[in-house]
Amino acid sequence: MTVPEFTSQSPLRIGTRRSPLALAQAEMAAAAIRQAHGLDEDAVILVPMLSSGDKIQDRPLAEIGGKALWTKELERALVEDDIDIAVHSMKDVETVRSPMFVLSAMLPRADVRDRLIGVASLDELRHQAIVGTSSPRRAAQLKAMRPDLVTVPIRGNVATRMAQVAAGDFDATLLAAAGLDRLGQPDVGTSLSLETMLPAAAQGAIGIDHLAERGELAVFLQAVNHLATFAAVTAERAFLEALGGNCHSPVAAHATCNADKIMLRGEILAEDGSERQSDVLEFAADDADGPARLAHALLEKSSERLRHLFTP
Numbered sequence: 109m110t111v112p113e114f115t116s117q118s119p120l121r122i123g124t125r126r127s128p129l130a131l132a133q134a135e136m137a138a139a140a141i142r143q144a145h146g147l148d149e150d151a152v153i154l155v156p157m158l159s160s161g162d163k164i165q166d167r168p169l170a171e172i173g174g175k176a177l178w179t180k181e182l183e184r185a186l187v188e189d190d191i192d193i194a195v196h197s198m199k200d201v202e203t204v205r206s207p208m209f210v211l212s213a214m215l216p217r218a219d220v221r222d223r224l225i226g227v228a229s230l231d232e233l234r235h236q237a238i239v240g241t242s243s244p245r246r247a248a249q250l251k252a253m254r255p256d257l258v259t260v261p262i263r264g265n266v267a268t269r270m271a272q273v274a275a276g277d278f279d280a281t282l283l284a285a286a287g288l289d290r291l292g293q294p295d296v297g298t299s300l301s302l303e304t305m306l307p308a309a310a311q312g313a314i315g316i317d318h319l320a321e322r323g324e325l326a327v328f329l330q331a332v333n334h335l336a337t338f339a340a341v342t343a344e345r346a347f348l349e350a351l352g353g354n355c356h357s358p359v360a361a362h363a364t365c366n367a368d369k370i371m372l373r374g375e376i377l378a379e380d381g382s383e384r385q386s387d388v389l390e391f392a393a394d395d396a397d398g399p400a401r402l403a404h405a406l407l408e409k410s411s412e413r414l415r416h417l418f419t420p
């Protein structure tokens with residue numbers, strides 16, 4: 109297998125969504141690839157595309173078809189050879205995908221935490237404050253800590269959401285620290301600790317996708333793959349998959365990978381926050397069943413009602 113040569117005449121084409129965050133992430137991937145392979149600026153180019161998720165801004169993600177909306181358009185472009193690779197927020201990539209595609213590389217993970225925007229701390233939120241979030245995980249975690257809080261759906265890109273809080277539509281919202289940092293807003297909001305708010309599986313990680321049949325790309329991309337991120341995010345996604353249920357169930361997961369050990373924390377919640385179960389498991393990095401063992405242990409200690417959210 110020959111490793112491909114990319115030049116300004118025949119550049120590596122990177123497909124990306126058009127949102128400011130997606131473009132920033134795709135540019136990070138492009139820069140990492142140019143640097144790792146000593147390529148000129150115009151040997152790696154971005155191909156921005158409109159995803160169906162971006163076209164529909166006024167309804168909750170869960171209602172309009174879920175995570176697949178973000179990746180479908182880029183998958184089509186891969187199949188039609190409009191692009192060579194696609195860059196995704198790993199958080200937005202379905203756990204079960206067609207074997208036609210393979211995620212060969214992940215960039216080093218950023219801050220995995222969520223940030224609270226609008227007030228300095230959860231304690232400062234007034235009684236029955238309104239928090240804009242369409243994430244069942246964030247809503248359930250908030251209500252587990254503060255049952256008086258009211259959550260309302262909010263969509264749109266990061267800038268739109270912050271503008272809605274500034275305009276007083278909500279008392280607060282939550283956004284991933286990684287996204288804010290990448291948009292040049294590291295000082296916006298207060299980061300919540302992992303103990304307060306365990307993030308979504310794969311939050312803060314950027315993945316690179318391509319057609320499985322293009323094995324030469326898998327080899328080429330190893331130069332930008334961050335092994336510890338890849339191992340941790342793979343474990344979190346396996347945990348999510350093992351839980352079953354649907355992808356909008358309130359689930360949180362965070363793993364760290366040190367040497368050959370993975371430490372995985374998982375959490376499942378009732379949608380109204382009335383039950384919250386969390387557990388941690390350490391296992392060898394090559395033990396592919398570790399995440400499923402954690403999932404089963406969590407379901408085991410959950411109430412019948414919570415279990416049914418995942419295994420109806």
Ligand SMILES: NCc1[nH]cc(CCC(=O)O)c1CC(=O)O
Binds near residue numbers: 198282283285311313
């Ligand atoms: N679902 C949207 C989405 N997908 C990835 C990120 C943030 C970046 C990341 O987690 O890597 C966001 C925005 C958010 O949750 O605030």
